[in-house]
Amino acid sequence: MEISHEQFDKLVNQALNNLPDKFKIKLNNLAIFVEDIPTDGQLKKIKLQSNESLYGLFEGYSQAKKLNFGAILPDHITIFRLSISKSCSNFQEITEKITATVRHEIAHHFGSDEQGAARASRKKIAAL
16 A cells, blocks of 8 residues: 555654653664665665565664763664555554554664564554
8 A cells, every 4th residue: 555755754653652651761862764665785684585574674782782882873763664555455554564663673672682572563552
């Protein structure tokens, strides 16, 4: 299903705003981007198979592993618009996929492995 950049950005912001406060207050030094597709470098870095889709990507050091050495560049989460929109058949599915992806990547930011991030992405949000 097609979705405009503006609509997609709003849904990403909504997913962030709907995070529990206990997580929102701990989001430090993190930049969140929306791109249409992953770069070749991003795909190469994570060794994605050709039959797999990438909905989001955390790049950086988890908060659990960071040491405070002063000013550092922010970690990045990128949410991929076309990967998500192509895998969904309606607006509700896109909303749910964005929410799950944002939660998944933020879980990585907090130090979760792939299993923990998958659990975080499946949690329901009362505000939806």
